[in-house]
Amino acid sequence: MAVVSVSNYLSLLDEDQTELKSFSLEKLDTLVDEFWAEIASNSIDKIKKLSQNKQFPKHELASLVLSKVYYNLSDFRNSMEFALQSGSLFNVLSKSEYVETLLYKFIDEYIKLRNLSEKEPINSHLESIVMGMFDRCFKEGSYKQALGIAIEARRLDIIEKCISESGNVPSMLSYCLHICNSSVGNRHFRHSVLGILVNLHLAQEKPDYLNVIQCLIFLDNHIQVATILLSLIKKDEDSLLLAYQIGFDLFQNSTQQFLLNVRERLPQVDKKSTESKSSDSMDIDIDSGNTGDKQEKERLEKLHLILQGDISIGMNLEFLYRNCSTDMNILQSMKATSELHKGAIFYSGTLFANALMHAGTTRDSFLRSNLEWLYKSTHWTKFSAISSLGVINKGHIKESKTLLKTYLPGASVNATPYSESGALYALGLIHASHGEEIIDYLQEKLHINNAILHHGASLGLGLAAMASGRDDLYEDLKTILYNDDAISGEASGLAMGLVMLGSGSQKAIEEMLAYAHETQHEKTIRSLAMGLAFLMYGKEESADVLIEQMMSDKDPLLRYGGMYTVAMAYCGTGNNDALRKLLSVAVSDGNDSVRRAAVTCIGFVLSRQPEKCPKTIALLAESYNPHVRYGAAFALGIACAGTGQKDALDILKTLTTDTVGYVKQAAWISMAMVLIQTSKELVPEAESARKLFNTCISDKREDSMSKFGAVLAFGVIDAGGRNCNIQLHSPSGHKNMNTIVGIAGFLQFWYWFPMTHFMGLALTPTSIIGLNKNLEMPVFSFKSNCKPSYFSYPPESKASTQSQTKNIETVILSYSRKTKLQSSRSAMNIDQEMKEQKEKEEKEQKEKEDKEQKEKEEKEKEPVSERKQNPARVVPKQLQFVVFDDSRYQPIKKNPAIGIVMLKDLTPDVPEELVTKEKPEPKPDVGQQSGTHPSSSASNNTNNTSSSLPEPSTPEPFEFTE
Known part of the structure; x- marks a missing residue:
């Protein structure tokens, strides 16, 4: 017989006998899910009294019944409280909806308590429930679920247990590293987890040294890195290749100071031998010494060369040189526009665009072929x-x-301080993050008593010594700062931050903040504000004190720097507190520059989660304040760089029709950042965007600021000869320091145009370059399992002179036209002309259809794959289609990323065929007159056939008759 009421059981609760009350509770426990409403309305207070009476033998059962009643009432707080009081009666192994729901609630509460900055004591019953949950996961084999909970709850002991007992330790280690880099917000705890991962990796029979090194880079543990490298080069050939691969990964992912520390921990080699070593030949003669046998010394010297960066830089330079595909017609069109407009904005814009288009290629043919145009440059x-x-x-x-x-x-008596200062800045850009050879020279130039020279020398020194942490350089730059000159101060404050990048030096913070409050020069204050931001690069919660101090400062310039401090400290973390601060300032600060910076910096924080950025700033992009809209555009460009994301492009396309010129400027540049290295086959907007850039540049009615943005956009979208991308994070999870700092510096072009050159730091060559054990490029190939057009170069634009030539050919003299009109008044002639015109139109239409049909057929015939030859252009999105199937060479790395890949020779006895190098040779200076202009003697560049425009064809002969 079905139970229709529990009133009879509830009545037993009024009895005096303990047995009857216990019987009632046992029955109610089984029926509570069906009759919870009746229990709640009639007897909940009675059950509470029994629960609170510790003398009552079934008080835990009473608590369990109450917990279930409150659960059905959706009062989860009380339900959890009474579930805790029920002790062991709350069975975590049960699969009921009640238990599953409360378990998640308990875990959330436990995680919350564990993550509080001020630790509160945790209820022992709550602890036991959570531990029971972990035991349940282990029994069911749900190790990844347990690992996720342990990471969120910051239980290092459980994390180690999850990995050790999983039965598939390598897989769990990789999974934990990925979770750690993408989800763990607290930097201190993340480092603790990475320390456990290193120990577990090294405890394996065959450690995955590539992952170990990645962890050690995060931990800044150069001692253990050097120890591992030294042990690998003493082993077999596979271990040697692995050591070299680790060296290349270190150069790609770590700082200049870290690399120097690693090299100092390794046995030293003869410096003269290292300096004389070129990348053309890796045959090394080693003198006798104390570093081991000859073979070990050779290996050690090659490892030093790799860690110095000579090999990586040389290979990237050669790749960009040999594969440069810049469309020179675009540059000539920009130059023509700059000649039609007065003012330096278009002139400078064309210079910047040319620099970005040829970044790292060493090709300066555009400058050499436009000498007269370059003579116009003066002063800055x-x-x-x-x-x-x-x-x-x-x-x-x-x-x-x-x-x-x-x-x-000192090189020329005709040189001006502006050209000399620009040359010092150029040295810094050439040696950015790799300035060991040039730092001393730039440091000397700081002692010349000239503010303009101090400007270029400071910027150059900051770039060359980036993240080196050298106190002597910092002190020299501080001396320049204390001269209290706006020109030199604008560069020195920024350079101080670059030298001490990521150090978080308390001394530097105090000195820079103090001087920012003392000086009256806005340029110097802004420079110091950005320098402070760079000091806190990657510091996350350690930067919170400085962030709060700068955000609450009465000077808007320091509040502006506070926004970039948030960006540098929390770049790529997606930290909610950081986003909350930026969004709050974006809608509340009284200064437009601060609000603009706050919105822009959202892009940095969300750079590892680009899909979230469009949703986050969609409303800000519609703000009434143009500075906020400007920031929203750049936030999209930064977070979604190289992704071709449609949501971002939709917002940016709307902003390109804005009524304010500088908003359109930001939209053009950001659109180029999003579309860099995308094709029209994958992202249709890639083709239309180029047309929009061109239309904007040629439109006489367009705002000058908008045109400047379109010019820079062309430079960005075709950067590095169309062989570079913008990547704020490497595939292994490391921040790309040069890119992040480069973009942050580039954004300061709002105040100072020469800062545009910082974008050169943000460009990463997208190539796969295979090297053998001798660090030479062998001939090898691999397969790309996708249509070549998906990731091919965009087609070259047509030269503007072609349309002019066509017009010349169809010109009719006015006298001839008059004669023709007089002689064609008859109806017969008119009908004949109409017939001819119709036939002509039909013919043109037929030709157009035939052309479209031919293109369609060619597209259909396009192969579904292609073979890439070493060195090969491979864009980031193409990497998923790459298969290394060469019969002779195989990568030592299981899943090679873009960059240099060490190759294992499967047939070492067969002579190797090497790739013929096209190493760029140093050319004479671009100019001699006043130290600024191209040398006519070196104006020919045989390596770039597209540098000159096509000659117009001669007009057809005609006969003049009256």
Whole structure:
């Protein structure tokens, strides 16, 4: 018989006998899910009294019944409280909806208590329930679920247990590393987890040293890195290749100071031998010494070369040089526009665009073929022109002084301080983050008593010594700062932050903040504000004190710097507190520049989660304040760089029709950042965007600021000869320091145009370069399992002179036209002309249809895969289609990323065929007159056939008749 009421059981609760009350509770426990409403309305207080009576033997059962009643009432707080009081009666192994729901609630509460900054004591019953949940996961084999809970609850012991007992330790280690990098917000706890991962990796029979090294980079543990490298080069050939691969990964993912520390921990090699070693030949002669046998010394010397960066920089330089595919017609069109408009904005914009388009390629043919145009540069425009050579020749470290010898201080009596200062800035751009060879020279130039030279030398020194943490350089720059000159102070404050990048030095913070409050120069204050932001690069919660101090400052320039401090400290973390601060300032601060910076910096914080950025700033992009809209555009460009994300492009396309010029400027540049290295086959907007840029530049009615943005957009979208991308994070989870700092510096072009050159730092060559054990490029290939058009170069634009030629050919003299009109008045002639015109239109239509049909057929015939030859252009999205199927060479890395890949030779006895190198040679200086202009003697560049425009064809012969 079905139970229709529990009133009879509830009545037993009024009895005096304990047995009857206990019987009632047992029955109610089984029926509570059906009759909870009746229990709640009639007897909940009676059951509470029994629960609170510790003398009552079934008081825990009473608590369990109450918990279930409150659960059905959706009062989860009381339900959890009474469930805790029920002790062991709350069975975590039960699969009921009640238990599952409360378990998640308990886990959330436990995680919340464990993450409080001020630790509160945790209820022992809550602890036992959560531990029971972990035991349940272990029994069911749900180790990843347990690991996720343990990471959120910050239980290091459980994390280690989850990995050790999983039965598949390598897989769990990789999973934990991924979760740790993408989800763990607290930097201190993340480092604790990484320390456990290192120990577990090294405890394996065959450790995954590539992952171990990634962890050690995060931990800044150069001692253990050096120990591992030294042990690997003493083993077999596979271990040697692995050591070299680790060296290349270290150079790609760590700072200049970290690499120097690693090299100092390794046995030293003969410096003269290392310096004389070129990337053309890796045959090394080693003198006798104390570092081991000859073979070990050779390996050690090659490892030093890798860690110095000489190999990586040289290979990237050669790749960009040999694969440069810049569309010179675009540059000539920009130059023509700059000649039609007065003012330096278009002139400078074309210089910047040329520098970005040829960044790292060493090709300066555009400058050499436009000498007269370059003669127009004066003063700070001259500074920008010379410093643009630093972007073009980025990485040409061995020949940097030779390239710029005419412009460097003291080299020419006709040189001006602007050209000399630009040359010093160019040296910094060439040696960015790799300035060991040039730092001393730049440091010397700080002692020349000239504020303009101090500007270029400070910027150059800051770039060359980036993240080196050298106190002597910091002190020299501080001396320049204390001169209290606006020109030199604008660079020195920024350079101090670059040298001490990521150090979080308390001394530097106090000194820079103090001087920012003392000086009256806005340029210096803004420079110091950005310098402070760079000091806190990657510091996360350690930067909170400085952030709060700068955000609450009465000076808007320091509040502006506070926004960038948030961006640098929390870049890529997606930290909710950081986003909350930025969003609050974006809608509340009284200064437009601060609000603009706050919105822009949202892009940095969300750079690892680009899909979230459009939703976050969608409303801000519709703000009434143009500065907020400007910031929203750049936030999208930063967070979604290189993704081709449609949601971001939709917002940016709307902003390109804004009524304010500088908002459109930001939209053009950001659109180029999002679309960089995308094709029209994958992202249809890639083709239309280029047309929009061109239309904006040629439209006479367009605002000058908007045109400047379109010019820079062309430079960004075709950066590095169309072989570079913008990646704020590497595939292994590391922040790309050069890119982050480069974009942050580039954004300061709002105040100072030469800062545009910082974008050169943000460009990463997208190539796969295979090297053998001798660090040479063998001939090998791999397969890309997708249509070539998906990731091909965009088609070259047509030269503007072609349309002019066509017009010349169809010109009719006015006298001839008059004669023709007089003689064609008859109806017969008119009908004949109409017939001819119709036939002509039909013919043109047929030709158009035939052309479209031919293109369609060619597209259909396109192969579904292609083979790439070493060195190969591979864009980030293409990597998922790459298969290494070469019969002779296989990567030592299981899943190679973009960059240098060490190859294992499967047939070492067969002679190797090497790739013929096309190493760029140093060219004479671009100019001699006043130290700014191209040398006519070196104006020919045989390596770039597209540098000159096509000659117009001669008119057809005609006969003049009356």
